[in-house]
Amino acid sequence: MRILILNGPNLNLLGKREPDIYGHETLDDIERELRGHAGDGVRLDFLQTNHEGEMLERIHRAREDADAIIINPAAWSHTSVALLDALKAFEGRVVEVHLSNIHTREAFRHHSYISARAEAVVAGMGSFGYRAALEFLTR
Numbered sequence: 001m002r003i004l005i006l007n008g009p010n011l012n013l014l015g016k017r018e019p020d021i022y023g024h025e026t027l028d029d030i031e032r033e034l035r036g037h038a039g040d041g042v043r044l045d046f047l048q049t050n051h052e053g054e055m056l057e058r059i060h061r062a063r064e065d066a067d068a069i070i071i072n073p074a075a076w077s078h079t080s081v082a083l084l085d086a087l088k089a090f091e092g093r094v095v096e097v098h099l100s101n102i103h104t105r106e107a108f109r110h111h112s113y114i115s116a117r118a119e120a121v122v123a124g125m126g127s128f129g130y131r132a133a134l135e136f137l138t139r
């Protein structure tokens with residue numbers, strides 16, 4: 001099974017960025033942890049980008065090279081119909097992850113365009129949310 005793990009804008013700053021909300025782990029820490037937990041036969045690919053077009057084009061390519069996507073769309077969750085449409089064009093499984101519980105935060109974070117395409121949404125579990133998503137997809 002090929003799983004693509006996508007992280008949107010500002011998540012390159014994880015560990016330094018508002019650690020009281022997003023925790024002290026970096027994206028590299030999370031990648032290492034997920035690779036440690038991926039069983040045989042599970043290939044993980046990672047992309048973090050601050051450029052929406054790059055994210056869209058990676059999702060287009062996923063039509064050919066991924067069976068499932070785990071995505072933290074970050075701020076694009078709340079703004080991007082284009083990201084929703086790209087994920088709709090992808091035919092595999094999609095799980096949405098947020099480190100924080102977006103529903104207990106500012107009102108503008110309560111709605112995610114992406115959730116309409118996600119089979120499952122994890123929010124508020126911190127970095128464990130990615131692992132929960134990985135286990136959900138591979139169990």
Ligand code: DQA
Nearest residue numbers: 072073074075098099100109
């Ligand atoms: C986030 C929540 C979003 O509202 C925010 O814009 C992010 C990160 C999260 O992981 O909790 O950048 O997706």
